Amino acid sequence: EVQLVDSGGGMVQTGGSLRLACAVSGFTANSADISWIRQAPGKGPEWVSGIKRGGATGDADSGKGRFTISGDAAKNTLFLQMNRQNDEDSGRYFCAREQCEGPSTPETMCREYDLWGQGTQVTVSS
Numbered sequence: 001e002v003q004l005v006d007s008g009g010g011m012v013q014t015g016g017s018l019r020l021a022c023a024v025s026g027f028t029a030n031s032a033d034i035s036w037i038r039q040a041p042g043k044g045p046e047w048v049s050g051i052k053r054g055g056a057t058g059d060a061d062s063g064k065g066r067f068t069i070s071g072d073a074a075k076n077t078l079f080l081q082m083n084r085q086n087d088e089d090s091g092r093y094f095c096a097r098e099q100c101e102g103p104s105t106p107e108t109m110c111r112e113y114d115l116w117g118q119g120t121q122v123t124v125s126s
Helices: none
Strands: 003-007 010-013 018-025 034-039 046-051 057-059 067-072 077-082 091-098 113-116 120-125
Touching: 003 091, 003 113, 018 034, 018 091, 018 120, 046 067, 046 077, 046 091, 057 067, 077 091
Parallel strands: 010 120
Antiparallel strands: 003 018, 018 077, 034 046, 034 091, 046 057, 067 077, 091 113, 091 120
16 A cells, blocks of 8 residues: 555654654655655644655755754655754644656755655644
8 A cells, every 4th residue: 555654743842852754655765755744733734844766855944954854765764853843843744745747856845745644743842
């Protein structure tokens, strides 16, 4: 079955860290462009970070210097390491496979998706 399964969310204090995981099945993670997207209550989806099939990565300004996206080919899993978290990082985090009409850069990705994980909730509290 082709699917993405998100995990690793939870509650963390301001300044703390979490590592989210996106387990891929039905295809090889490093053969696809995959992004992390988050959505806070009452807000629209926000692109967070992406990794191209060649391994190049990009982050939104909100996470630059704090978030790191990576992949483990042996586990067919992607990760989002989040450090120095703040209240604005709270929300539901989803990994999603990109389906692009044309070329895209890792700094922005194409942000068109054909497969989503179920999401994992992150709550940052002071």
